[in-house]
Amino acid sequence: MSRLDTREKLAILADAAKYDASCASSGSVKRNSVGGKGIGSTEGMGICHAYAPDGRCISLLKILLTNSCIFDCHYCINRKSSNVRRARFTAAEVVQLTLAFYRRNYIEGLFLSSGIIRSSNYTMEQIVEVARSLREDHDFRGYIHLKTIPDADPELVHKAGLHADRVSINVELPTESGLKRLAPEKDGVRIESAMDGMKASIEAGHDEKKRFKAAPAFAPAGQSTQMIVGADSANDGEIVQRASGLYDRFALRRVYYSAFSPIPDASAILPLKRPPLMREHRLYQSDWLMRFYGFKPAEVVAATDADGMLPLDIDPKLAWALKYRGQFPVDVNRAPREMLLRVPGLGVKAVDKIVASRRWRRLTLDDVGRLTVSVAKIRPFICAEGWQPVALTDRADLRQRLRPKTEQLELFRA
Amino acid sequence: MRSVRLAHEEDFDGWRDAARALALAGVPAAEVSWQVGADGGDLFGDEAIVPAAGAPAFAVPRPFVELARAAICHSDPVRFALLYALLLRVRAHPHAMEDQADPLLRNLELMAKDVRRDMHKMHAFVRFREVESEGGTRYVAWFEPDHHIVRANAGFFVRRFANMAWSILTPELCAHWDGAGLSFSPGATRADAPDGDPVEETWKTYYASIFNPARVKVKAMTKEMPRKYWKNMPETALVGQLLAGAQAREAEMVERSRSKAAEGGLARAAAAEKRIEPGGNVRAAWEALLVEARGCTRCDLYRCGTQTVFGEGPLDARILFVGEQPGDQEDLAGRPFVGPAGQLFDRALAEAGVDRSAAYVTNAVKHFKFEQRGKRRIHAKPNGGEIDACRWWIEQERALIRPPLTVALGATAARSIFGKTVTIGAMRGRAHQAPNGDEAWITVHPSFLLRVRDNREEEYARFVADLRGIGERARALARTD
Ligand code: SF4
Numbered sequence: 001m002s003r004l005d006t007r008e009k010l011a012i013l014a015d016a017a018k019y020d021a022s023c024a025s026s027g028s029v030k031r032n033s034v035g036g037k038g039i040g041s042t043e044g045m046g047i048c049h050a051y052a053p054d055g056r057c058i059s060l061l062k063i064l065l066t067n068s069c070i071f072d073c074h075y076c077i078n079r080k081s082s083n084v085r086r087a088r089f090t091a092a093e094v095v096q097l098t099l100a101f102y103r104r105n106y107i108e109g110l111f112l113s114s115g116i117i118r119s120s121n122y123t124m125e126q127i128v129e130v131a132r133s134l135r136e137d138h139d140f141r142g143y144i145h146l147k148t149i150p151d152a153d154p155e156l157v158h159k160a161g162l163h164a165d166r167v168s169i170n171v172e173l174p175t176e177s178g179l180k181r182l183a184p185e186k187d188g189v190r191i192e193s194a195m196d197g198m199k200a201s202i203e204a205g206h207d208e209k210k211r212f213k214a215a216p217a218f219a220p221a222g223q224s225t226q227m228i229v230g231a232d233s234a235n236d237g238e239i240v241q242r243a244s245g246l247y248d249r250f251a252l253r254r255v256y257y258s259a260f261s262p263i264p265d266a267s268a269i270l271p272l273k274r275p276p277l278m279r280e281h282r283l284y285q286s287d288w289l290m291r292f293y294g295f296k297p298a299e300v301v302a303a304t305d306a307d308g309m310l311p312l313d314i315d316p317k318l319a320w321a322l323k324y325r326g327q328f329p330v331d332v333n334r335a336p337r338e339m340l341l342r343v344p345g346l347g348v349k350a351v352d353k354i355v356a357s358r359r360w361r362r363l364t365l366d367d368v369g370r371l372t373v374s375v376a377k378i379r380p381f382i383c384a385e386g387w388q389p390v391a392l393t394d395r396a397d398l399r400q401r402l403r404p405k406t407e408q409l410e411l412f413r414a
Numbered sequence: 415m416r417s418v419r420l421a422h423e424e425d426f427d428g429w430r431d432a433a434r435a436l437a438l439a440g441v442p443a444a445e446v447s448w449q450v451g452a453d454g455g456d457l458f459g460d461e462a463i464v465p466a467a468g469a470p471a472f473a474v475p476r477p478f479v480e481l482a483r484a485a486i487c488h489s490d491p492v493r494f495a496l497l498y499a500l501l502l503r504v505r506a507h508p509h510a511m512e513d514q515a516d517p518l519l520r521n522l523e524l525m526a527k528d529v530r531r532d533m534h535k536m537h538a539f540v541r542f543r544e545v546e547s548e549g550g551t552r553y554v555a556w557f558e559p560d561h562h563i564v565r566a567n568a569g570f571f572v573r574r575f576a577n578m579a580w581s582i583l584t585p586e587l588c589a590h591w592d593g594a595g596l597s598f599s600p601g602a603t604r605a606d607a608p609d610g611d612p613v614e615e616t617w618k619t620y621y622a623s624i625f626n627p628a629r630v631k632v633k634a635m636t637k638e639m640p641r642k643y644w645k646n647m648p649e650t651a652l653v654g655q656l657l658a659g660a661q662a663r664e665a666e667m668v669e670r671s672r673s674k675a676a677e678g679g680l681a682r683a684a685a686a687e688k689r690i691e692p693g694g695n696v697r698a699a700w701e702a703l704l705v706e707a708r709g710c711t712r713c714d715l716y717r718c719g720t721q722t723v724f725g726e727g728p729l730d731a732r733i734l735f736v737g738e739q740p741g742d743q744e745d746l747a748g749r750p751f752v753g754p755a756g757q758l759f760d761r762a763l764a765e766a767g768v769d770r771s772a773a774y775v776t777n778a779v780k781h782f783k784f785e786q787r788g789k790r791r792i793h794a795k796p797n798g799g800e801i802d803a804c805r806w807w808i809e810q811e812r813a814l815i816r817p818p819l820t821v822a823l824g825a826t827a828a829r830s831i832f833g834k835t836v837t838i839g840a841m842r843g844r845a846h847q848a849p850n851g852d853e854a855w856i857t858v859h860p861s862f863l864l865r866v867r868d869n870r871e872e873e874y875a876r877f878v879a880d881l882r883g884i885g886e887r888a889r890a891l892a893r894t895d
Contacts, residue, residue: 006616007615007616007619010616010619010620010623011619011622011623012623014619014620014623014624015623015624017624018623018624018625018626019626032573032574032576033573033574033575033576033577034572034573034576035576036576036577037577038577039574039575039576039577039578040574041570041573041574043570043573047534047537047538048538048638049538049539050538050539050621050639050647050649050650051634051635051638051639052621052624052625052626052635052656053625053630053631053632053635053653053656053657053660054625054626054627054629054630054631054635055629055630055631055632055633055634055635056626056629056631056634057638058621058624061620062624074699097616100613100616101613101617101620103542103544103553103575103578104541104542104543104544104553104611104613104617105540105541105542105555105574105575106541106617175706177702177705177706177709178706180702180705181699181702181703181706182699184702232706233706233707233710233712233806233807235712259629277629277631306713306714306799307712307713307799307803308711308712353514353515354514354515356512356513356514357512357513357514357515357516359509359512360509360512360513361513363515367515368515370515370517370520371514371515371520
């Protein structure tokens with residue numbers, strides 16, 4: 001067999017990584033390369049360097065070290081019984097690729113994950129070696145996100161946190177039963193205990209930092225996780241509850257949702273269907289409601305329908321508002337900030353501007369219109385100077401009137 | 415009319431000095447004309463103001479300074495005048511910056527937002543190319559910003575690429591860094607920038623490979639990466655062909671597992687798949703599915719009946735029969751097709767020469783729906799929502815077993831498989847293609863035969879004939895294996 005060159009390996013190992021939803025490169029400490037020997041900076045906000053035709057941003061070099069795996073998880077293209085072409089990078093190759101891409105301003109850094117080869121520890125060692133070499137041999141100060149292998153020795157996982165900005169451990173599936181069925185070799189309890197250990201290390205790192213300025217930052221961008229949606233029977237309500245439990249218990253920065261994709265050579269037990277992209281989108285929206293809009297998980301669940309699913313035709317905030325019409329209209333000149341945040345179509349920035357402006361005068365509908373993208377969606381839910389939405393909130397066809405006119409997400413329909 | 419001449423397009427210091435002097439002199443905004451650059455006079459300006467440093471300073475709120483620094487980089491010539499008008503207002507009303515809904519402030523905020531966005535896009539979309547020169551390796555980029563941001567943005571690139579020598583060329587102004595100092599030179603042209611880079615092909619390989627063709631979202635892409643940037647980014651040259659190929663690639667992804675069947679037959683493909691799966695994952699997966707279904711609450715029927723009645727039969731079955739829902743006896747036994755209709759079904763299968771032991775039987779809806787009448791539980795028809803909710807399970811069963819033939823017994827099963835209401839009379843007795851591509855057949859439900867009063871014999875014979883056709887078809891498919 002002829003040996004693969006770096007480009008051929010990249011084609012295989014980037015292709016294998018594309019089902020991973022995490023891409024963000026934000027939330028780390030500020031760093032730059034002034035006064036150092038290498039390159040790289042992080043300025044808090046991540047940068048998307050390109051967008052793929054699937055609408056997702058490319059911020060990091062997202063690859064697997066190898067797509068060989070000793071496990072056989074059904075949702076995973078790299079599972080042992082899958083018939084895909086295999087490849088494996090050396091640690092040095094990943095380091096060189098990262099630096100070459102970074103110098104040309106193609107990327108913000110590296111997201112490294114891997115199939116499991118030989119053993120969890122061996123694989124984890126290789127992952128850590130890439131990060132170590134980047135940081136120590138090349139003084140690389142860009143962003144590094146490492147996916148840790150839950151079964152690996154805690155000592156190795158700790159090392160990963162010392163070099164990386166962010167670490168993640170996938171919970172894989174929202175339900176324990178789904179995990180049993182689709183990833184028989186993975187163990188929910190072990191995954192959670194790894195997350196718990198990581199949380200403890202991150203907190204200890206914060207304490208160190210407070211006491212000794214020179215202490216190395218431990219995973220300053222925190223930890224995240226990913227779950228696959230649509231491969232087991234969990235409904236949106238269950239997923240939201242599960243995610244919020246994870247946020248609370250393990251102080252996660254982000255929970256990523258990955259709609260289960262039809263994958264080449266799919267395992268026989270998975271539905272060969274288009275990924276439910278809109279469902280994934282609604283879950284992200286509900287996540288935002290909890291993280292930035294003050295919604296309790298139970299309130300998001302209240303926005304689901306009888307089957308526990310979020311509506312696909314309207315966003316969850318609008319769904320909630322339509323269910324709790326009695327709470328509206330909200331007076332933009334008097335209502336507390338928390339209540340303004342509940343108005344469908346009003347974002348956090350617009351709410352803050354309303355609160356700043358109304359200290360000086362009473363706002364009209366035109367004023368509100370200037371602070372938002374479109375006032376049409378908001379109008380039925382607010383009162384303003386000279387504006388009262390008569391009876392509109394009681395109209396039975398409100399949902400019809402407010403739902404987006406065109407479905408525009410999918411170019412090709414199956 | 416007073417005329418102010420600024421040194422260059424984002425000459426914030428010059429603007430500030432002039433604005434300060436004008437404001438102190440009480441000159442209204444309408445009486446100032448703002449110019450940039452050395453040449454050309456303002457014909458109408460009668461009293462030129464030289465931006466004089468040293469006019470006494472006065473305090474303005476910090477948000478104003480931040481806004482002015484950003485907005486002054488905007489390409490709209492009116493920015494200087496608007497900023498001056500706002501400055502006068504801020505002097506008169508200390509809280510003017512807080513009235514975010516005010517049209518003038520809003521206008522400038524939007525300008526500042528355009529500028530920040532342009533700066534952000536420059537951070538993202540600059541593409542360096544490696545050039546060897548006498549001085550060593552230099553990284554050179556060509557970029558075309560919308561606003562006057564090069565100077566303001568240089569610091570970002572210095573901080574990021576502190577130990578590299580680089581140049582960013584733009585039509586208006588070029589920035590250069592040599593590892594120690596920053597310098598600027600007049601604008602350049604595209605031709606001054608290098609073409610191609612040894613790593614570019616590798617980068618394009620990455621771009622093409624990380625894209626998931628099953629998730630095409632062109633609008634989302636162009637919203638964040640408008641086409642005007644594409645001509646200077648190497649990877650975007652691929653977008654056309656990636657999109658053109660996406661549909662084919664997705665279809666191929668979905669088909670690949672199926673297509674093993676195209677030449678070899680589904681049964682063999684399934685068998686092959688089972689062989690390579692260590693530890694008999696199909697069986698383990700089915701068992702776990704069964705356990706999972708016991709806790710299903712996808713629709714309200716989980717409150718009905720005794721238990722979830724799941725399908726049963728060999729997992730490499732050649733025919734998968736779908737009934738309606740468990741009846742009274744099935745509900746108690748926890749197994750499908752054990753009641754009177756099931757017994758009739760077994761008899762008909764035997765008469766039709768179909769091997770019962772090679773078939774998997776299941777129901778479209780897995781809970782018994784009934785109305786209590788006294789001591790009796792009378793079967794009630796599942797509604798569309800219940801069928802749709804329960805379809806999840808049957809899809810899992812079908813995907814797991816991959817039968818060459820799926821047979822819908824009755825209207826409920828047909829709706830579950832075809833996703834819409836179909837007429838049984840018109841469709842029975844021949845092959846159809848189910849939406850997932852499988853071959854599907856339709857016939858009546860055996861319980862229908864228990865209910866008919868007239869020509870019961872005749873209906874039963876027709877049912878057996880249907881089953882015989884199905885059996886023959888299954889054998890024919892097996893022979894082509
Ligand atoms: S009928 Fe089907 S969907 Fe409804 S609860 Fe029972 S198993 Fe779940």
